[in-house]
Amino acid sequence: MKLNYMQCWNGAMALLGTHKEAILAIAGVFLFLPTILFAQYVVPPVFNGDEDMSGIIAIYSAYFNENAFSILASNLVISFGGLAIYFSLAPSRSNTVAENLIAALKLFVFYLIANLLTALVTLPGFFLFIIPGLYLTSRLVLVPVVLADQGERNPVELLKRSWALTKGNGFSILLFILIIAVVGTITIGVLGAVVGVVAGLATGGTGWPFVENLIASLTGTAFQLILTAVIVSIYIELSGKKTDIVF
Template structure:
């Protein structure tokens, strides 16, 4: 199937509108809250701008070592929430929030194994001048949607099915997602910068990190939901689901 960008985008917006209650409930607890707590209680590494390569490696190694548990717990919770949102968005299901959370928990280990396998290949691709890694990431981007829609119990089969569905569409998906990420990234940075300035002026230059972090977490959550919906819409287009329904 040929990827139609406009149809994918319109389909994603329709999915968000149709399932907004369920996905907002899940996202609020499993995406927004962990993001806010991590930003509030885990301080980023402090850089002066004069560090060389070795110093940067040492700084970030210490940062990851000090915050390994928080990072692991946060990513695990958000990964679970993301999978539950995929279960809420896929066209084959119409279940309650509790049902989607239960299904996500049931298939979480399979999802994590599939992500680990694809992540190894993507990392190897990134080491080969970055572009091959980005291409591989787009070929495996449908893994969570296939898992949610077809409830496939084999991690290897998930990789195979994603690879098959995205045949001849890898670069089209890459270009589409890059557009969304660049535009979304610019909008996010502008909004966060404006929030920081406003809060700084309102507090006499001291700033109020809770408000800044809250806005950043909220914007990041909305952006993540848009990406989830777009990926599901890509799956619907490439799998010919609409044609099958009609």
């Protein structure tokens, strides 16, 4: 089955509209909150602009050493929230928010292992001029929704099922997600720049760090929700899963 971009996009928007209460509740607690807390309380690495490669590595090493717990904790919480949203959008499930959170928690370890295996598979491809890595990533992009929809606990089987579902559509999925990613990144960047300029003019250059972090966290969370819904929509189309959602 060939991927239909318009149908996938319409399906993603329909999923977001139908499940908006559930995904907003989960996203607010597990995506937005840790993102803004991290932005507010963890100081990003500071560069002078004249560092060589060893200097850059040293700055990042110090940054990760000083903030290892915060980085790990925020990423785990965000990853768990993302998985719970996949459970909320999966076509075979119609549970409450609490039930989806419990189901995601039970399978979270398998999800982390599957992500680690995905990284191991795709990493060599990124060393080969990036494109092979992106292609491999697009072939394995359905791993979380396969986990949520089918409840498969075997990480290797999750990768195999995603690979089978995306057969013949690897580059189509890659192009589709790249378009969304580029548009989303530009939109977030422009909005952040506008907010920064307005804040700088209004405060004489001091800015409004909290407001800027708030906008960045909101737009980043919205982008993640859209991307998640798109991936679920791709899965629905390629797997032939029936859904009651009207596009």
